[in-house]
Amino acid sequence: MHIQPKFAPLPPLPDINVHSYLFDKDLPEYTAQIDSVTGHRRTLRQFLDRARDGAAALSAPSAQGGAGLRAGDEMVGxxxxxxxxxxxxIHSLLVLTTPFALLSFYSTAYELTHALRLSKATCLFVAPDLVSLAQRCAKEVGLPQDKIYILEGHAKGKRSYHDLVVTARKRKIPRPSIRPAVKDTLAYLVFSSGTTGLPKAVMITHGNLVCALAQYQAVAEAVFAVYPPPTYATPEGIPVSLAFLPFYHTFGLHMFNFRCFLAPTTCVVVPKWNAEHVLRIIPKYKITFISLVPSVVQPFLDAQKRLKSDLSSLVSFGSGAAYLPPRLAEELARIGPNTTGVAEGYGMSETVRSSSVRPALPGGLFRPRVGSAGILLPGMEALVLRDDGTHAGVGEPGELLLKGENIVRGYWQNEKATREAFVEGGWMRTGDRFSVDQDGMFFFEDRAKDILKVSGMQVSPTEIESVLMAQPDKLIKDAAVAGVSGGRTSDEKVPRAWVVLSSAGRKRSKADVVRALDDWTKEHLSKYKWLRGGIQIVDAIPKSPTGKVLRRQLQDEYEKRAKAKAKL
Structure with missing residues (x-):
């Protein structure tokens, strides 16, 4: 099945630095950002001044008090x-066309060392509470300690982004011109789990970003053709968005570092998700829009039942990164007196943000369909293919392939993975199975590859398997990891491991082995990758004649036993 978008074609997209695309125009002054903890505010002009002075400071030689970043020779973590x-x-670096690598603040030393080594980061900007971790990992990969800066806040012996900006202003270091970029100019790396081993670094270009922003503008125009733009009962009459999604993640990065600047919007920045904190600041700042991931929806609903906050300012929600069960979407849509619904879609790091969309207000091009991921974005094409490579029919599941200028070029320093995912004709294999109805609405069926989504984050079973096999006591000789029921939503799976004992493992009690493996994985993996589904000792891992682990068999056997146990 070959799907074309219902939208009008996108206009030809220019070769342009995405910072220029957003800001080289007459812009009104408004409150662009608010720190939800301190209450500190920045207007759009203050933000732009800081970003441009930051670019001056980053590119200035060390002798002038700058960071001495050399054009075309840096990767900033x-x-x-x-x-x-x-x-x-981020915008200072975009001005300089200096690429950056987005590193998870949940990282263990094992994960961060891998990310630093893969990205080849030449300097780091870190939060004060992560300095110790950054120093340890930097030493491991040979990154000089004087190349570690503080992003916001203070740490003894370390210069900060703020220090650099202040120095540039005091010394009147000239602001550099925005460096030109073409469509293939690398903007940043974001990490995405693959079907084998450790996470891969997805290469996002300036052209990818410009296309994704143009797509959003086209969708907004289509929505406003049916529904006039709402009026907002906010201090400046503009929308106010809650920015809690992690900025190192594709969803949060795009929403609150790029898309929010397309039209006047105030972003209330939250360092980390806390449902009670969020419910207190919604009425304080008259928040109108919240982007969520499914794993936080139920805690948010439960907290509201306890606190009963004034949610009259809320107009709509967005949900992404994983499938949102319709029941939760319906509860969200009813949570406030003025909420209109939940905008959803489908996307991945390799599409920059989205490939399909279903707005909160259906109408016109957007037909209401419960459980749908919406329709294809403008400027894209899609294929739905059967396992034998032939085209699936209407309503028939198959693997989704995508094409468009928002699709990335591949994976950093990983030609093999790039060849496997990006195939002939410019198509990208998503590894996800969809069906498409007669109206062009996409419906997620299941994942063709083994990746799990836990709390909206990608989790690679093979990464966990690799960590289990690296346990220094050599307690196991084989391992398999797959997703089982037990997540925060009905469709979310949590990782479970099946392991085969080695001769060393058989000399210890099973409980001791399980405890040692669990402690090891918790030390080396982020919390959302922990084996919340448990660890089971088995005689052998079921495999196909070609050696492929039969994860589905393990999952089915587990679920069958779990259901039988629940009936007792």
């Missing part, structure tokens, strides 16, 4: 919780 200077630093 960012390891921090959400904060105002995170956005400023």
């Amino acid at each position: 960012i390891l921090s919780h959400n904060c105002l200077d995170y956005v400023a630093l």
